[in-house]
Amino acid sequence: MRPLIAPSVLASDFANLQSEVEMLEKSQADWLHIDIMDGRFVPNISFGFPVMEAIKRYATKPMDVHLMIVEPELYIERFRTAGADIISVHVEACNHLHRTIQQIKATGAKAGVAVNPHTPVLLLEDVIADLDMVCLMSVNPGFGGQKFIENTYRKIESLKNLIISRNSQALIEVDGGVNEQNAPLLLDKGADVLVAGSFVFSSADPIQTIADLKNSSK
Ligand code: DX5
Ligand code: ZN
Numbered sequence: 001m002r003p004l005i006a007p008s009v010l011a012s013d014f015a016n017l018q019s020e021v022e023m024l025e026k027s028q029a030d031w032l033h034i035d036i037m038d039g040r041f042v043p044n045i046s047f048g049f050p051v052m053e054a055i056k057r058y059a060t061k062p063m064d065v066h067l068m069i070v071e072p073e074l075y076i077e078r079f080r081t082a083g084a085d086i087i088s089v090h091v092e093a094c095n096h097l098h099r100t101i102q103q104i105k106a107t108g109a110k111a112g113v114a115v116n117p118h119t120p121v122l123l124l125e126d127v128i129a130d131l132d133m134v135c136l137m138s139v140n141p142g143f144g145g146q147k148f149i150e151n152t153y154r155k156i157e158s159l160k161n162l163i164i165s166r167n168s169q170a171l172i173e174v175d176g177g178v179n180e181q182n183a184p185l186l187l188d189k190g191a192d193v194l195v196a197g198s199f200v201f202s203s204a205d206p207i208q209t210i211a212d213l214k215n216s217s218k
Helices: 014-026 049-058 076-081 097-106 152-165 183-189 206-214
Strands: 004-007 032-037 063-068 086-090 110-115 133-137 171-175 193-196
Touching: 004 032, 004 206, 014 049, 014 206, 032 049, 049 063, 049 076, 063 110, 063 193, 076 086, 076 097, 086 097, 086 133, 097 110, 133 152, 152 171, 152 183, 183 193, 193 206
Parallel strands: 004 193, 032 063, 063 086, 086 110, 110 133, 133 171, 171 193
Antiparallel strands: none
16 A cells, blocks of 8 residues: 655745645645644744645645644634644643544544654553544654654554554554655555655655655555
8 A cells, every 4th residue: 555645834935835735736645734833832833723724725635734732622623624634632732632532523523643752652552443543753843854763663563553453443644754765664664644844845856756755665
């Protein structure tokens, strides 16, 4: 199975957002990865509803919204209204993760949980059967363009085992520092969705780079 590719709009040229989104629409990208940062959960602020709504005006592909915010439960419905198809909250940001997952599903969106590099995937043991996706952070969230953390390979294996043992349908998404070099091994270990920001947008030909990632072989 070929992986799903979710380019991260965070690395795009915000002064030319319309043409960047049109490029993604033309490309083999499956989803648009939307990074929301609040300056609290992560030491950076990205963008919010108005920018997301602007992207949505030109996007027909699903919006994969990665919430790097504290108290995400306060904003789930608004992100859904702004066009989110998949909403991922961080396990580290949720005191009542089970409730927040149900809240996401009640909006009709797919529910994802993101885990930081230090967080064991075993923390998801009792919710994995309810999840549509787990986003494994392969960098510490907050910035694009960081170096891939090698321990991610081992985490994909643990997560895959957990998914199988609980009969879960959750997809495994890998986010941070993904490129043409690490993509084949990530897929080999069991990744289903690859997020890529700087590797796509800083390449000479983003459409071709997306196609290359899509064709990464196991
Ligand atoms: C990091 C974000 C990532 C980031 C990926 O906090 O969650 O989605 O945009 O960017 P690259 O591919 O440049 O690491
Ligand atoms: Zn992300």
